[in-house]
Amino acid sequence: MSATPPTMTKAPTAGDPGQGPASGQDGLKAGLKNRHLSMIAIGGVIGAGLFVGSSGGIAAAGPGILLSYALVGAMVVFVMRMLGEMAAANPTSGSFSAYADRALGRWAGFSIGWLYWFFWVVVLAVEATAGAKILEGWIPAVPQWGWALIVMVVLTATNLASVASYGEFEFWFAGIKVVAIAGFVAIGLLAVFGVLPGSDNPGAGFDYLTSHGGFLPNGPGAILTGVLMVVFSFMGSEIVTLAAGESEDPQRAVTKATNSVIWRIGVFYLGSILVVVSLLPWDSKEIADKGSYVAALDSIGIPHAGQIMNVIVLTAVLSCLNSGLYTASRMAFSLGQRGDAPKAFARVSKTGVPRIAILGSTVFGFLSVIFNYVWPDTVFKFLLNASGAVALFVWLVICFTQLRMRRIIERETPERHVVKMWLFPYLTWATIAMITFVLGYMVYAGGDNRQVVLASVLVGAIVLVIGIVLDRRRKSEAAATK
Secondary structure: OOOOOOOOEOOOOOOOOOOOOOOOOOOOOOOOOOOHHHHHHHHHHOOHHHHHHHHHHHHHHHHHHHHHHHHHHHHHHHHHHHHHHHHHHHOOOOOOHHHHHHHHHHHHHHHHHHHHHHHHHHHHHHHHHHHHHHHHHHHOOOOOHHHHHHHHHHHHHHHHHHHHHHHHHHHHHHHHHHHHHHHHHHHHHHHHHHOOOOOOOOOOOOOOOOOOOOOOOOOHOOOOEEEEEEEEHHHOHHHHHHHHHHEEOHHHHHHHHHHHHHHHOOOOOOOOHHHHHHHHHOOOHHHHHOHHHHHHHHHHHOOOHHHHHHHHHHHHHHHHHHHEEEEEEEEHHHHOOOOOOOOHHEEEOOOOOHHHHHHHHHHHHHHHHHHOOOOOOHHHHHHHHHHHOHHHHHHHHHHHHHHHHHHHHHHHHHHHHOOOOOOOOHHHHHHHHHHHHHHHHHOOOOOHHHHHHHHHHHHHHHHHHHHHHHHHHHHHHHHHOO
């Protein structure tokens, strides 16, 4: 990279978040192709947490973990439908933050935008460290912190180059994840029914779903425990609505992503977990020791299952890092446009990339990585807890925003109302109740779950107070100038 600062141009001021600016009006370049958006939408629901975190949920709920995934999956489908309704009418880089700004007030857009940004810069540290552990195992000559640095630098450079570079990297990262999961489900089902040639699996069909203590061996309450353990692995579905503003056909991309979210969750989450708990008993020692997917591959008789899964997990980690940096920078860019972040964040380069927003997000990402290595059990643990419930906060804000944005869209741009939430407003209120219940149950359950909610509420309250104070100051200044 050249040491010469890039030439920057001030992005044109975006219109009212509810008015539906055309792609590129905010200064960002529409460099994402339809194939990029399609793969971002498909791969967005497949995080590294699906591969490495599912074994804990299986241990807690047994085969009943399928109900946990189904409940959370339904919640995500409803939230994505609401977000899709707003994003199809007005694709913008600020997505739900910009919509909350319009529907609920500046304080709401400010608060949820910064909380979402905070979530992703912390995720950068988590994923960079996870990727570095895998890479160090392959090439131990490079220390773990060195690999974390390399990964962060490479993906930062990719995002700085152009949005097309981000899209191309994500296209292949997501493609590998999708092929891997689809192949796992297909091969696994053949083994489940005993028709896979050369398989070591007994082909017990779905007997394991009920033969080891029943479908709910730990009782119905374990379903809710499973919900708490899997809910955070779904974060990322909403990325496509932020990226749509830089695509060739935003409305089509959002509509397609929204309509396909049901089968994506059904195949990748429910399908793959069904294969795992059908190939092995839920209380199998192999699942606890090796992880659910490696144990399942071993049971089929696929050689080098551990290394195969490491490659897939590394791909998921790099995908999450790539998208996390992109998402954080676009949210910072949108906040800068609306005057809720430094104005420099709203500047774009000649290639249509918000480089200062990217670099600003990267700096905090690097700081989080340092905290993870230097103070893993104090500072970084607090950051991790404080960002843990942000996903649920975001979903809750999307629900309340959609309640008001529906009427704004119908009144001002009815021709853009091509995606509609089902059974409005009843299903929206039902989703609000589901999310609120999950948050309440996390506090009731105690332990780490309670710490996550309380730390997240603390940080959320601080950001909310700042947002309200700034909003009132703006109104006072506006009144004084009249």
